Amino acid sequence: MVQERVLPAFSASPSQISREDGLVVYEDMVLGRTFEDKCAEMYYRGKMFGFVHLYNGQEAVSSGVIKAMRSDDYVSSTYRDHVHALSAGVPAREVMAELFGKATGCSKGRGGSMHLFSAEHNLxxxxxxxxxxxxxxxGAAFQAKYRREALGDESADQVTACFFGDGASNNGQFFECLNMAALWKLPILFVVENNKWAIGMAHDRATSQPEIYKKASVFDMVGVEVDGMDVLAVRAVAQEAVARARAGEGPTLIEALTYRFRGHSLADPDELRSKAEKEFWFARDPIKRLAAHLIEQNLATAEELKAIDRKIQALIEDAVQFALESPEPNPADLYKYVFAED
Ligand SMILES: Cc1ncc(C[n+]2csc(CCOP(=O)(O)OP(=O)(O)O)c2C)c(N)n1
Ligand SMILES: [Mg+2]
Known part of the structure; x- marks a missing residue:
C-alpha cells in the first residue's frame, strides 16, 4: 500500500457547529449516501443505463463546501455529480428521474447521470x-465579478465552487484557469477531491507533485489541504475561502483528501485497490464520524439521527417511485432545449 497522507486530527469544538447546522450537514450527507446506494440497486436492476459514477465516501466534501455557501452561489461538478446536485438543492426526485432518462429529470431526461444541470439551483x-x-x-466566477465591478450590480457577490478530481488536476485547463482566477481575483473555490485514483491510475504515479494544494503557490493563490473525511474540517476551510472570495480577495485551491468507497463506476469490479487501503479509508467514514461528534457534544441524540436516516430513506423511495411513474421524453420534442427559446 502506498504511504497514506494523514493530517493531524481536526479538533472541532462544540461551538464549531451549531446543533441546527450540524443536523443540516448530517442530513445532507445521509441523503447523498442513501441516494447513491439506491442508484446502485436501480442500476443492477436495469433501470438506468450507461456509466454511473457514485460518490460514496466523499460526502464530507460536497456537504462541507456547499452547505457553507448560499443557495444563490454556483456549483460546477464532474461526471460524479449526483451528490453535488443534491447538496446544491436539486430535489432527489429530479435527480433520480434524470438518471432514469425521464422527462421530469433536472436535464429533461437528455443528460443522464453525467450531465445533471439546474439553472434554478445554479448547478x-x-x-x-x-x-x-x-x-x-x-467563467461563472468572472461574470459575477464583472456584473459587480463593471456593471455596478451590488447584488452580484455570488461565489462559485468548482469540484474536480486529482486526475483532472493534471489537465491543462486546471493550470490555465488557476492563472486567470488568481490574476483577476475571481470569487471561486477550486475544490480538488483527491481520492487517490483516476480510474485505475494511482495519483502518486501520475503527477510530479502529489500535494496538489501546493500548486496554488505558483499562481500566488492560497492553497489548503484538508481532511476530506471530516466534514467539520472541510466546512471550516470552505467558510474561510467563501469569505475571502466574497470580500473580493480572490480564489482558493482546496485539496480534500478523500476516498471513494466503491469502484470508479458501477461497471468497475474494483479489483485494483488493495484491501488494506480500502480498510484504512472505510474506518474514516465521514458520516459515522459526524454522528459520533454530534452525540458526543450533546448536539443530537442517536434517536434523532436515526429519525433523519428514516426520513431520508422514505424520501429516496419517493424519488424512485416518481422516476418510475414519470413519462419518457416526447420524441416530438427532440429539438427542444437545443437552443435557447424566447
Ligand atoms: C478529457 C478526458 N480524458 C479522459 C477521460 C476518461 N476518464 C474518465 S474518468 C477518468 C479519471 C478521472 O479521475 P479523477 O479526476 O481523479 O476523478 P475521480 O473519478 O477520481 O472522481 C478518466 C481518465 C475523460 N472522461 N475525459
Ligand atoms: Mg480521483
Whole structure:
C-alpha cells in the first residue's frame, strides 16, 4: 500500500457547529449516501443505463463546501455529480428521474447521470470530460465579478465552487484557469477531491507533485489541504475561502483528501485497490464520524439521527417511485432545449 497522507486530527469544538447546522450537514450527507446506494440497486436492476459514477465516501466534501455557501452561489461538478446536485438543492426526485432518462429529470431526461444541470439551483452541470467544468466555473466566477465591478450590480457577490478530481488536476485547463482566477481575483473555490485514483491510475504515479494544494503557490493563490473525511474540517476551510472570495480577495485551491468507497463506476469490479487501503479509508467514514461528534457534544441524540436516516430513506423511495411513474421524453420534442427559446 502506498504511504497514506494523514493530517493531524481536526479538533472541532462544540461551538464549531451549531446543533441546527450540524443536523443540516448530517442530513445532507445521509441523503447523498442513501441516494447513491439506491442508484446502485436501480442500476443492477436495469433501470438506468450507461456509466454511473457514485460518490460514496466523499460526502464530507460536497456537504462541507456547499452547505457553507448560499443557495444563490454556483456549483460546477464532474461526471460524479449526483451528490453535488443534491447538496446544491436539486430535489432527489429530479435527480433520480434524470438518471432514469425521464422527462421530469433536472436535464429533461437528455443528460443522464453525467450531465445533471439546474439553472434554478445554479448547478452549472456535470461534465463527462475530465476537467471540462473548470473553465465553465471560472467563467461563472468572472461574470459575477464583472456584473459587480463593471456593471455596478451590488447584488452580484455570488461565489462559485468548482469540484474536480486529482486526475483532472493534471489537465491543462486546471493550470490555465488557476492563472486567470488568481490574476483577476475571481470569487471561486477550486475544490480538488483527491481520492487517490483516476480510474485505475494511482495519483502518486501520475503527477510530479502529489500535494496538489501546493500548486496554488505558483499562481500566488492560497492553497489548503484538508481532511476530506471530516466534514467539520472541510466546512471550516470552505467558510474561510467563501469569505475571502466574497470580500473580493480572490480564489482558493482546496485539496480534500478523500476516498471513494466503491469502484470508479458501477461497471468497475474494483479489483485494483488493495484491501488494506480500502480498510484504512472505510474506518474514516465521514458520516459515522459526524454522528459520533454530534452525540458526543450533546448536539443530537442517536434517536434523532436515526429519525433523519428514516426520513431520508422514505424520501429516496419517493424519488424512485416518481422516476418510475414519470413519462419518457416526447420524441416530438427532440429539438427542444437545443437552443435557447424566447
Ligand atoms: C478529457 C478526458 N480524458 C479522459 C477521460 C476518461 N476518464 C474518465 S474518468 C477518468 C479519471 C478521472 O479521475 P479523477 O479526476 O481523479 O476523478 P475521480 O473519478 O477520481 O472522481 C478518466 C481518465 C475523460 N472522461 N475525459
Ligand atoms: Mg480521483
Amino acid at each position: 452549472l452541470g456535470g461534465y463527462a470530460f475530465v476537467a471540462e467544468g473548470i473553465p465553465v466555473a471560472t
